[in-house]
Amino acid sequence: MLVTLKEILSKADEGNYAVGAFNSPTLESARAAVEAAEELQVPVILSHAEVHFELTPLEIMGPILVNLAEKASVPVAVHLDHGSSLDVVKRAIETGFSSVMIDASHMSYEENIRIVSEVVDFAHQYQVSVEAELGVITSSGIGGEETVSENCESDGAEEYYTDPEVARDFVKRTNIDALAASFGTVHGIYMKEPNLDFARLASIYKNIEKPVVMHGGSGLRVDEYVRAINAGVRKINYYSYVARAGAEAVTEFIAKEAPPHFYHDFTVLAREAMKQDIKRAMEIFMNKINA
Numbered sequence: 697m698l699v700t701l702k703e704i705l706s707k708a709d710e711g712n713y714a715v716g717a718f719n720s721p722t723l724e725s726a727r728a729a730v731e732a733a734e735e736l737q738v739p740v741i742l743s744h745a746e747v748h749f750e751l752t753p754l755e756i757m758g759p760i761l762v763n764l765a766e767k768a769s770v771p772v773a774v775h776l777d778h779g780s781s782l783d784v785v786k787r788a789i790e791t792g793f794s795s796v797m798i799d800a801s802h803m804s805y806e807e808n809i810r811i812v813s814e815v816v817d818f819a820h821q822y823q824v825s826v827e828a829e830l831g832v833i834t835s836s837g838i839g840g841e842e843t844v845s846e847n848c849e850s851d852g853a854e855e856y857y858t859d860p861e862v863a864r865d866f867v868k869r870t871n872i873d874a875l876a877a878s879f880g881t882v883h884g885i886y887m888k889e890p891n892l893d894f895a896r897l898a899s900i901y902k903n904i905e906k907p908v909v910m911h912g913g914s915g916l917r918v919d920e921y922v923r924a925i926n927a928g929v930r931k932i933n934y935y936s937y938v939a940r941a942g943a944e945a946v947t948e949f950i951a952k953e954a955p956p957h958f959y960h961d962f963t964v965l966a967r968e969a970m971k972q973d974i975k976r977a978m979e980i981f982m983n984k985i986n987a
């Protein structure tokens with residue numbers, strides 16, 4: 697069933713677990729995420745990132761995601777990832793998305809508040825949830841995970857981390873439903889071990905009294921996920937390592953099997969490999985594993 701992000705995350709807050717948000721720019725990735733969620737009977741967030749519109753336009757992928765969500769046997773939120781403007785937010789809401797992220801984190805603080813507030817005023821009229829970002833979550837430059845700050849490849853520099861006091865003010869003034877915070881994770885494939893600031897994360901969560909979102913959430917150790925969830929992370933954006941798992945399955949098949957190859961076989965292999973990677977992540981995010 698299609699539900700809002702707010703609904704999914706408030707239940708996660710009560711249960712002290714996190715919900716995976718999986719970018720779904722292809723039919724295979726979307727189906728992998730929904731099948732994984734149904735097999736484990738856990739909620740899931742299907743994300744479509746604005747930077748992926750060049751792979752599949754919003755108007756093509758959006759209705760597919762909404763349809764998959766409506767027919768699913770588990771709660772599914774359909775979410776716009778790293779939206780850059782009110783215009784793209786409006787397009788996502790018209791398509792039936794139940795949640796949007798507006799990323800104005802690269803703007804000045806006051807400008808970020810102005811843009812996010814405008815989006816919240818619009819989206820909340822339609823009971824659509826809003827996530828915004830404060831501080832900048834940088835990118836390793838490898839893996840192409842969703843971000844509008846692609847030029848910010850500083851690999852997790854601390855000057856970009858979210859300030860817990862500023863976060864309190866930001867959430868109060870914008871009335872967002874979830875906050876993407878920067879505390880050491882990086883978009884894309886990790887080129888060096890991340891150094892996560894869990895104390896900062898815990899203060900942010902305490903100050904904002906809303907769910908915290910972890911971007912760059914694939915590629916961490918199990919104990920890092922557990923500590924992050926226990927410190928207030930309720931949504932984990934997980935993509936690059938899923939996409940890599942799908943590609944690896946296809947690459948292996950091509951190396952082993954003599955041609956001719958048929959493209960539809962690749963889609964089945966990729967979907968299955970991505971589903972297994974997603975299920976592994978979902979089991980960790982439910983926070984029942986002792987790490």
Ligand SMILES: [Zn+2]
Nearest residue numbers: 842843911912
């Ligand atoms: Zn992100």
